[in-house]
Each structure stands twice: as C-alpha cells, then as structure tokens.
Amino acid sequence: MHATAHPTQMNAVTFPPNSAPHPVDPLARLRDVMDAPRTPVAHTGSGEDLHGCQPHWRASLDMIEQHVPVSKRLIRTHEQLYTFGQPFEMLHLANSGVFKIVSLASDGRERSADFVFNGDWLGFDGIPTGQHTCTAVALDIGEVWALRYHDLMQAAAKTPSLLHQVLTAISAQLARNRNTALSIGTLSAEARVADFLLTWARSLAERGRRTDEINVHMTRADIGTFLGIRLESVSRALTKLAQSGVISFNERGRRDIGIPDLYALSRFVQSDSEPGDCFLQ
Amino acid sequence: MHATAHPTQMNAVTFPPNSAPHPVDPLARLRDVMDAPRTPVAHTGSGEDLHGCQPHWRASLDMIEQHVPVSKRLIRTHEQLYTFGQPFEMLHLANSGVFKIVSLASDGRERSADFVFNGDWLGFDGIPTGQHTCTAVALDIGEVWALRYHDLMQAAAKTPSLLHQVLTAISAQLARNRNTALSIGTLSAEARVADFLLTWARSLAERGRRTDEINVHMTRADIGTFLGIRLESVSRALTKLAQSGVISFNERGRRDIGIPDLYALSRFVQSDSEPGDCFLQ
DNA sequence: CGCAAAGTTGAGCGTCCTCAAGCAGCGTGG
DNA sequence: CCACGCTGCTTGAGGACGCTCAACTTTGCG
Numbered sequence: 115m116h117a118t119a120h121p122t123q124m125n126a127v128t129f130p131p132n133s134a135p136h137p138v139d140p141l142a143r144l145r146d147v148m149d150a151p152r153t154p155v156a157h158t159g160s161g162e163d164l165h166g167c168q169p170h171w172r173a174s175l176d177m178i179e180q181h182v183p184v185s186k187r188l189i190r191t192h193e194q195l196y197t198f199g200q201p202f203e204m205l206h207l208a209n210s211g212v213f214k215i216v217s218l219a220s221d222g223r224e225r226s227a228d229f230v231f232n233g234d235w236l237g238f239d240g241i242p243t244g245q246h247t248c249t250a251v252a253l254d255i256g257e258v259w260a261l262r263y264h265d266l267m268q269a270a271a272k273t274p275s276l277l278h279q280v281l282t283a284i285s286a287q288l289a290r291n292r293n294t295a296l297s298i299g300t301l302s303a304e305a306r307v308a309d310f311l312l313t314w315a316r317s318l319a320e321r322g323r324r325t326d327e328i329n330v331h332m333t334r335a336d337i338g339t340f341l342g343i344r345l346e347s348v349s350r351a352l353t354k355l356a357q358s359g360v361i362s363f364n365e366r367g368r369r370d371i372g373i374p375d376l377y378a379l380s381r382f383v384q385s386d387s388e389p390g391d392c393f394l395q
Numbered sequence: 396m397h398a399t400a401h402p403t404q405m406n407a408v409t410f411p412p413n414s415a416p417h418p419v420d421p422l423a424r425l426r427d428v429m430d431a432p433r434t435p436v437a438h439t440g441s442g443e444d445l446h447g448c449q450p451h452w453r454a455s456l457d458m459i460e461q462h463v464p465v466s467k468r469l470i471r472t473h474e475q476l477y478t479f480g481q482p483f484e485m486l487h488l489a490n491s492g493v494f495k496i497v498s499l500a501s502d503g504r505e506r507s508a509d510f511v512f513n514g515d516w517l518g519f520d521g522i523p524t525g526q527h528t529c530t531a532v533a534l535d536i537g538e539v540w541a542l543r544y545h546d547l548m549q550a551a552a553k554t555p556s557l558l559h560q561v562l563t564a565i566s567a568q569l570a571r572n573r574n575t576a577l578s579i580g581t582l583s584a585e586a587r588v589a590d591f592l593l594t595w596a597r598s599l600a601e602r603g604r605r606t607d608e609i610n611v612h613m614t615r616a617d618i619g620t621f622l623g624i625r626l627e628s629v630s631r632a633l634t635k636l637a638q639s640g641v642i643s644f645n646e647r648g649r650r651d652i653g654i655p656d657l658y659a660l661s662r663f664v665q666s667d668s669e670p671g672d673c674f675l676q
Numbered sequence: 677c678g679c680a681a682a683g684t685t686g687a688g689c690g691t692c693c694t695c696a697a698g699c700a701g702c703g704t705g706g
Numbered sequence: 707c708c709a710c711g712c713t714g715c716t717t718g719a720g721g722a723c724g725c726t727c728a729a730c731t732t733t734g735c736g
Contacts, residue, residue: 217573221665223581227573239573241559241566248573267559271552278522278548284565285522291572292498292508292520292529298579299623300504303692333714342580342623344693349716367701368715384502584724615683625725630684648733649683 202240211256452514483521492537
C-alpha cells in the first residue's frame with residue numbers, strides 16, 4: 115500500500131552530493147559566509163552547482179522583483195522582522211539568513227512554528243486579521259525583501275504565474291506545517307529529532323546546498339519548542355543519534371552536524387514508527 | 396494500512412449524479428436538520444441570527460458563486476472528497492456537513508490534520524505539487540461546492556476582493572494549524588482536549604451556532620490523532636472534564652457535549668499551562 | 677437478535693519531563 | 707592575561723503522565 119511516491123515529502127527531492135552556493139551579489143556573499151559549507155573539505159573542487167546556474171528559489175525571487183516593488187532590508191541576528199500584534203501591511207521574502215517564526219498564546223506559551231530561509235515567504239499570518247499573529251526573528255544576519263501586500267495583490271492580478279507562485283508558497287507552508295504536526299503527533303522524541311534533521315537537510319538540498327554536513331542555525335531550545343519536547347530531550351536524542359552513527363558532530367561546533375547517509379536517517383525515522391512489524395490488524 | 400476511512404471506493408472522484416434518496420428540495424432542508432441550531436433557545440424566533448440575517452460564511456459562498464462556476468455535489472458519510480495522491484484540479488467549499496482532513500506519511504502514520512465545515516475551503520494542499528497530499532473524508536452527509544483551481548485564479552485576477560478572500564482563507568488555515576500545533580506542543584493531554592472543545596465551540600460561534608451544547612462530529616480516535624494522543628486518553632480527559640463540571644455529557648449521545656461556561660473552559664486550559672504562577676523569567 | 681464499531685475503565689509500564697549539577701564557548705572588564 | 711558572568715549544551719536521578727494491553731459496556735445497523 116502507498117508504496118508509490120513519498121507522501122510527506124513531495125517531489126522527490128534530489129540530494130545533491132555537495133554543492134556550494136555561489137556568490138551572486140555582495141549580500142549573497144555574506145550569506146555564503148554564514149550559511150555555506152565553510153570547509154572546502156568534501157568539496158572536491160569540481161565546483162559546478164547542481165541545477166543549472168542558480169537554484170530555483172533565486173529565479174522566483176527575480177520574478178517577484180520584476181513585477182512588484184520591493185525594498186531590501188538588512189537584518190541582524192536576533193532582530194525581529196515583525197512582531198506579534200503588529201499591524202500587517204508587508205510581506206517579506208528571505209533572501210539570505212535563517213528566520214524562526216514564533217507563535218505564542220495569550221497565556222505566555224510559545225512555540226517555534228517554523229524555520230524559513232532562502233526564497234521563503236514570511237508574514238502570511240497577518241492576512242486574515244490585519245495583525246501579525248506570530249513573531250519572526252532572525253537567527254543569522256540576513257537580508258529580506260519587503261513588499262506591500264497591496265502591491266503584491268495588484269501584481270498578482272495581472273500576472274497569473276505570479277498569483278500561482280504566491281498560492282503555491284502559502285500552500286506549501288501549510289503542507290509543511292501539517293507534516294511536522296504529523297511528526298510531532300506520531301513519533302517518539304528521538305525520531306522527531308531525526309525527522310527534523312532530515313527535513314532540514316531536504317530543505318537545504320532544495321536550495322542546492324550540501325546535505326552531508328548541515329548546520330542547524332537554531333538552539334536546542336528552539337528545536338525543542340518546535341518539536342514539542344524539552345531541550346534536554348533534544349540534546350539526549352542528538353547524542354543517541356550520534357552514538358548509533360546515524361549522525362556525527364562536527365568539530366566546528368555542536369550545531370554543525372554530519373549526516374553520512376540520509377537514507378539511514380530516513381530509515382531510522384520509519385523504524386521508530388513501526389515498533390515490530392507492520393502487519394497490524 | 397489501517398486507514399480509518401473505508402477503503403471501499405477509493406477514487407470516487409467522479410461527480411456522480413448521486414442517487415441520493417432525498418426529495419426535490421433536499422439539500423437545504425437536510426443541512427438544516429444536520430447543522431442548524433436544533434433548539435430555538437438563543438434564537439428568539441424572529442429572524443435575527445446573531446450577525447445580520449445570515450452568517451458571514453454564507454455571504455462568502457454567495458460571492459464565490461457569483462464569480463466562478465461551481466458544481467454542487469452531495470457527499471455521504473465516510474465518502475472521500477479527494478484522496479491522497481490524486482491529481483489536483485479542483486478546490487472545494489464546504490456548504491454543509493463536517494469534514495476531516497487526514498494527512499499521512501509513507502510509513503502508514505496518519506493524523507487528522509484539520510476539521511472543516513461551513514464556508515471552509517478544502518484542497519489547498521494540492522496546489523504546490525499538483526497532487527493532493529491529504530485525504531478529505533466526510534463525517535456527515537453534506538454538500539460541497541467544487542470549482543476548478545484555474546477558474547478560481549482567473550476570477551480572482553479580475554476581482555480583488557475575491558483574491559483577498561482566498562488568500563485570507565488559506566492564511567487562516569495556516570494560522571489555525573499553528574495554533575493547534577502550539578496546543579499539542581505545550582499542553583497536557585487533558586488540556587489539549589479542553590482546548591480542542593474550546594476551539595471547536597468558537598468555530599461554531601463564528602457560524603452563528605450555539606456554543607452551550609455542541610456536537611463533536613468526530614470519533615475519539617479522530618480527536619486523538621488530531622491532538623497527538625491516544626483515544627483512551629481522549630476518553631479519560633472527557634470524563635475528567637465532566638467530573639470537574641467544566642463540561643457535561645448530553646443525553647443525546649457521547650458526542651453531544653454541554654459547555655455551561657466557555658470561560659471556565661478557557662480558564663482550565665490556561666491553568667494547565669501555568670502550574671504555579673506565571674512570573675517566569 | 678447478533679455482530680461490529682465506538683466508547684469507557686483499569687493495571688502496569690515506559691518515555692519524557694522536572695530538577696539539578698556541571699561543562700564549554702565567548703565577550704567584558706579588571 | 708585570566709577571572710567573571712552569561713548563554714548554550716550535556717548528563718544524571720527520580721517521578722509523573724500518557725501509552726499499551728485488555729476487558730467490558732454501549733451504540734448503531736443489517
């Protein structure tokens with residue numbers, strides 16, 4: 115049953131062995147410093163970047179820029195792009211840097227609702243009410259493109275492909291959130307962390323980054339609230355994953371994680387969801 | 396494996412004339428029986444349904460109908476509106492009946508991702524990939540309006556308010572999902588159930604229904620996968636809530652629940668999230 | 677009536693949380 | 707230069723909450 119296709123992760127993400135991003139503009143260079151593989155180690159010199167000359171997300175950004183006025187804005191680490199309760203009028207596109215979206219409740223509970231970066235949109239949450247219901251925080255230095263919601267609507271009305279692109283972006287966020295919710299609701303703490311790493315690696319792969327050495331830009335606490343577990347549990351899960359060889363800690367720091375084999379990681383997640391065999395019922 | 400839904404008619408995507416055993420005017424009447432407030436308690440006879448003459452969601456539906464061709468379709472209980480993996484071309488609007496959206500993973504894990512009804516959209520999940528990544532199942536008999544994604548886009552390009560309405564609808568789903576994820580990630584099992592009832596009651600209120608006696612149309616198992624807990628825990632939580640007087644079971648069945656005081660329920664949720672006092676940090 | 681599905685309740689156990697201590701990296705300032 | 711504080715991370719011990727397994731009741735439907 116459902117042997118076809120991967121449901122959670124649609125369009126089978128290709129896993130580029132190790133591809134370095136390429137500097138396009140000065141800011142992108144800055145991003146490279148922050149985000150790119152810092153060591154040319156496994157970087158075999160054969161520096162061609164997988165899909166053509168530039169990743170997909172960059173083409174999307176270009177298209178936006180052609181059709182709707184954007185103002186580019188540099189964001190420093192820990193700076194808030196927008197804040198819960200603020201009136202909504204702008205949408206944002208992440209050009210470089212990584213951002214966390216924090217959703218919070220009236221009684222103080224909070225959770226990392228999402229992590230976004232290259233080419234991702236931020237701010238949709240403000241559309242229904244005209245007020246932001248989340249807070250967006252930069253985990254890195256980065257650059258965002260800000261555009262007026264009104265301008266975007268006007269442009270989208272004239273350009274069908276742009277409209278489709280926006281709808282696709284929102285729906286993709288919806289699908290992604292549902293997948294993580296599925297992960298939270300069905301997996302053990304350790305498997306959640308593994309699944310998180312897997313999903314993050316796939317996101318990197320979609321942007322043409324390498325996946326064998328990834329950097330999680332967030333703290334254990336961020337990951338914890340994202341996955342619905344305590345930061346201690348995240349830490350424990352990571353060490354156990356490292357002990358079993360599915361991941362490895364890089365010498366550069368506790369947030370640089372090596373993933374020798376993505377499929378091994380994927381298998382680990384699945385093995386957790388099927389305790390014994392799967393011929394139940 | 397163990398799909399909650401009945402595997403009987405898998406791709407029943409055809410739009411069958413549906414030999415429904417109903418008289419000529421059946422749909423509206425049927426909807427009234429199923430969904431409308433059954434007792435005229437807060438309904439004072441005169442046509443004053445809280446906000447104006449008809450609930451908001453109905454005005455939205457009317458607007459859609461004016462601008463884009465819709466085909467109305469009767470759905471029977473347990474029928475699948477669309478199915479995981481199916482090619483996406485239509486969006487749906489729930490006119491009557493309650494539907495659950497089930498998201499599933501390649502290894503068989505599944506979860507109720509959402510519950511939707513009057514005026515809610517279904518099917519956005521298919522936009523990014525052109526294939527549905529969820530399955531929509533009717534919990535009731537109901538009626539949906541089907542419209543082509545392409546038609547909607549064209550109409551939205553011509554009518555700004557329609558475009559805004561669609562974007563609002565998707566974003567609202569995004570926000571709602573984030574809120575339930577917050578609930579799952581931060582609350583105890585009992586509080587999750589309480590929060591779920593609260594949210595469901597609020598959804599009903601938005602549609603002009605009464606909130607002091609609500610009907611959860613889903614099974615304990617559905618609620619369980621939605622909240623990331625087992626169905627036994629749902630049952631236990633409900634009985635405990637009833638024992639403490641925050642809710643009551645109605646004589647009509649185990650799915651009819653009385654909520655004497657919404658604020659008491661709300662306070663219960665908050666009390667769970669703040670074990671001691673709330674002057675953290 | 678009888679079967680199947682939904683729901684309730686209980687006992688035992690495991691996972692994860694809580695609380696706590698200790699360590700590592702880092703910028704500041706004496 | 708190192709002490710210092712701060713933040714992030716790790717690891718441990720004990721306990722609570724929710725899961726598993728199981729029996730039973732209730733509801734719904736042919």
